[in-house]
Amino acid sequence: MGSHPHGWWIIVHIVLFVFWLGGDLGVFYSSRYVIDPALTPGARATALHIMSGLDLAPKVCLVLFLPSGVTLMALDPHGATLFGVALFPWWIVGGTWIFAAGWLTLTVIQHRTHGRFRAVLWTDLGIRYAVVFALTACGVYTVAVDEPFGVTTEPRWLGAKILLYAASIAAGLGIRMTLRPFGPAFGALMTTGSTDEVERAIRRSVDGCLPYVWTIWGSVLAAAALGVLKPGANL
Numbered sequence: 264m265g266s267h268p269h270g271w272w273i274i275v276h277i278v279l280f281v282f283w284l285g286g287d288l289g290v291f292y293s294s295r296y297v298i299d300p301a302l303t304p305g306a307r308a309t310a311l312h313i314m315s316g317l318d319l320a321p322k323v324c325l326v327l328f329l330p331s332g333v334t335l336m337a338l339d340p341h342g343a344t345l346f347g348v349a350l351f352p353w354w355i356v357g358g359t360w361i362f363a364a365g366w367l368t369l370t371v372i373q374h375r376t377h378g379r380f381r382a383v384l385w386t387d388l389g390i391r392y393a394v395v396f397a398l399t400a401c402g403v404y405t406v407a408v409d410e411p412f413g414v415t416t417e418p419r420w421l422g423a424k425i426l427l428y429a430a431s432i433a434a435g436l437g438i439r440m441t442l443r444p445f446g447p448a449f450g451a452l453m454t455t456g457s458t459d460e461v462e463r464a465i466r467r468s469v470d471g472c473l474p475y476v477w478t479i480w481g482s483v484l485a486a487a488a489l490g491v492l493k494p495g496a497n498l
C-alpha cells in the first residue's frame with residue numbers, strides 16, 4: 264500500500280484545484296451577462312442565478328484546500344516538529360477536518376441565505392480573517408527560517424504556497440466588500456427598471472472585483488505550480 268494514500272490525497276488536492284479555478288471562470292463568464300444593460304432584467308436575473316450556483320464550487324474548494332493540504336503534509340512530514348513533538352499527529356489532522364466541516368457548513372449557509380443570518384455571516388468572516396492571519400504567519404516563518412519546524416528539505420516552496428492560499432482567501436474577502444452595493448442596485452433593477460445610476464452601481468461593484476479575481480486566479484495557479492515543481496526542495 265506504501266504511497267497509495269498519499270497519491271490519492273494528491274488527486275483530491277488536484278480535483279479541488281480544478282473545480283476551484285473552473286468554477287471561478289464560470290462565475291466570471293456569467294457576470295458579463297449580469298452587467299449587460301442590453302439584456303432584459305429577467306435574462307440578467309437568470310444569469311445571476313447561474314452565477315450564484317457556479318460560485319458555490321470555488322467556495323467549497325477554498326475551504327477544503329486547508330484540511331486536504333494538512334493531510335498531505337501529515338502523510339509526508341519530513342520530520343516536522345514543534346517544541347520537539349511531531350507537528351501532524353492524527354488528532355491535529357482529524358481536528359482540522361472537523362474545523363473545516365464546521366467552516367464549510369457556515370460557508371454553504373452563508374451562500375444560500377445571502378447573508379440574512381448575521382451570526383453566520385460574522386462567524387464565517389471571523390474564521391476567514393483568523394485563517395488568513397495564521398497562514399500568513401506560518402508561511403512567512405517557513406519562507407524566512409532555515410530548517411523551519413526542523414525540516415531539512417528546503418520547504419520554502421511550501422511556505423510560498425501557504426502564502427498564496429492566504430492571499431486567495433484575503434482576495435475573497437475583498438470581493439465580498441466590493442460587492443456590498445450590488446444587492447441593492449440589482450434589486451432596484453428588478454423593481455424599478457434600468458437607470459444610468461443603477462447600471463453604474465451594478466457595473467462598478469462587479470468590475471471592481473476584477474483585481475481580486477485575478478489575484479485568486481494567479482494565486483491558485485502559482486500554488487499549483489509550486490506543489491508540482493517544488494522549486495529548491497531537497498527531496
